[in-house]
Amino acid sequence: MVSHSGYEQLTVPVAGAGAPLNLRLKRVSKALEDVVVIGYQSVRRRDVLASVSSIGSRQLRDIPLNSAEEALAGRLAGVQVTGSEGSPNAQVMIRVRGGGSITQDNSPLYIVDGIQLDNALSTISPQDIESIDVLKDAASTSIYGARGANGVVIITTKGGRNTGGRTTISYTGLFGVNVLEKELPVQSPYDYMYYQYERAKQTGDSSGIVPYGYKWDTVQKYKNVSPYDWQHKVLGRHAFQQSHNVSVTGGTEQTQYNLSLTDQRQEGVMLNSDYDRKLLAFRFDHNAGAGLKIGFNVRYNNTVVNGAGTSNPGSSALNYLRQVVRYRPFILPGQTDNSFDATYYTETNANSLSLVNPVLLNNATYRRSNSDILDVNGYANYTFTKWLSFRSTFGYDYNNMRLDAFDDTLTYNSKINGASLPIGDITSKLNTTIDNSNVFTFSNAAIPGLSARNTPLR
Template sequence: MFGNSKIFRLALLALSVLLAGNLSAQTVKGTVKDSGGEPVIGATVQEQGTKNVAVTDLDGNFTIKLTGDNPLQISYIGMKTTTVSTKGKTTVAVTLEDEATALDDLVVIGYGSVRKRDLTGAVTSVNAEQIGNTPVANVSEALTGKMAGVNITTTEGSPDADVKIRVRGGGSLSQDNSPLYIVDGFPVESISDISPSEIESIDVLKDASSTAIYGARGANGVIIVTTKSGHEGKPQVNFNASHGWKKVTKLIDVMDPYNYAYYQYELGTAGTSSTTSDYGNYDDLEIWKSVEGNDWQDQMFGRTGQQNMYNVNVSGGSKDLKYNIGYSHTDEESIMVGSGYSKNNVNAKLNAKLT
């Protein structure tokens, strides 16, 4: 009886060891695809907590022998890492989603986006917050003083004057030195008609290595503008308004009629024996004290200019459809009498996944 009991216990022990061995040698097969249903080649499949790793083949398939009930961790560059439970499973199907990149962590360089710490070319960036803190009607004015090596000048004093941008100075005496403007991937002639409130980021490519993708057109630098896009979620409405004043800080001091006539009298009689000048006899200078003068500077530039800016933005969307619609209005009454500026901007951006 004792011998039979001992044999029974030994049999149970052997069976448990056999089952444990089968459990530890569990084999799991699976397929890894992206959100579009295409196989992901070279994705890393790792048993969590161990160094047991497999890689997907050309069809996105993999086979891995597990050492326990640990879940699988599937990862791939540019996609979100996914964890899958393997308990009681021999096959799994995994779909990896694209990982959204934030513009404030990346720099747009024409042929993609890279992190600033990995970038070797000369690139300067300005984000939406820096642009929005400057209440100006023109995007170019918002960049003034914010980028090293980028010179921004106004062609004239009118409020709607064109703004010239030069990246690291001019390279030609006879040809145009303007940089190449790229807005959301499309080349444009100017960025003056874009509302500052609709800009997400501005990246300036300043050297040959970063502008090589554009060839000769990028010889004077490339300014890449990325406008705001809608994001998945509930509709969001943003409204901003600002009011500002403009006034001349310093005018040139001028003479009144009496002092001006006296000055001209001295100029006209210097070095001569004549007792008269272009302004009459010396005894008649007192007449100019009663003449009322005009300060033309004050009459032309003495007005206090006012600037009103309003913008409203509606954005939102779903997984397959994202939208961003914006409207901005700028109304400026400048310092010079008869000078003013009014502009309306409407911007609509739609990202749709049709199929």
């Protein structure tokens, strides 16, 4: 076996001892011919001097995830992808070049088909992405000014192709089940009672075991009590997920189009959590002749998310994830897994802990988020000569979000902010963004005697 940097590996059987071998290795040039988007233009990878990480549609299509953000985890060098929690559609933090400011936003700048969009990866289906290029160093991000200080994520969506006028219809389906990978170890009923007994004996405070009795023989009886797994009850669902994508692609040499419809549904491993997302994307490109090329792209996204997740904002006192490991590991006689133990709630009020049945607490909190996002962008590209072209892009982003929330009297929000009364809240947000860029591109590759470099002039 013979190998060399920049050449394909070659394996040749040995004919005999001392026999001469004449070998010729084949250059690996395919990767160097790949096109990478740098700023406002595309260049071959062999001409790239900046630090760039890229991933294409081939790597994304086989990943069993509904989220394009999560699909990037571990696949881009120098890019950190971290999920905030395990709830459906939870926000994923992306950090480029290790940005870690405590007080400022470290999110990178997202550019989709030349237009700036906030949190673009959360609004685009993985099946609609052609390529993702991440610009990481100062040289490549400086073209976007201060906006690119935390890195730039450039996303190119799929367009049509020349099929000779024929229409191609393709379908991609995904089915899966999400489960909790590992539970945190907790005390057994006996260990829990023994700890309460010893604590009360040492401190002289019997309040910790009032509901159970004070005598040692009473504690011994808990050796035969079956434990109750609150983690499995609250976070142990076999959460089913599915994704369906239908794309219609076609075109001629002058005109190409791509229509994509995506339906994504996913249950959460946590009780009362799920999300439903519908996406529509249409891209049209037309070569009008005489050096003029025009096109537009329309994307619509409707997402409905149910559930508050594990990290309820506010204090950690009634954080859902902490409740499932702090609550006593058994159920008292006469109670169920949905009972409210007022005595236990009062006795565990140290530091505003106030332990509540995790199932009951989860049912006492209602969250429903509904968002509608419409992105429309178009471009016109005119080529004056072989070495000079002009491109103008225009984008409009409409983001309308509504959050319905209800907190019963058991929740921390009701206890602190509502004087232990139920709280209902409806929040509406509407953001609109208009983006326009105009770029002259000078390509000296067409001029004899000059190196092949592209220089965008804004």
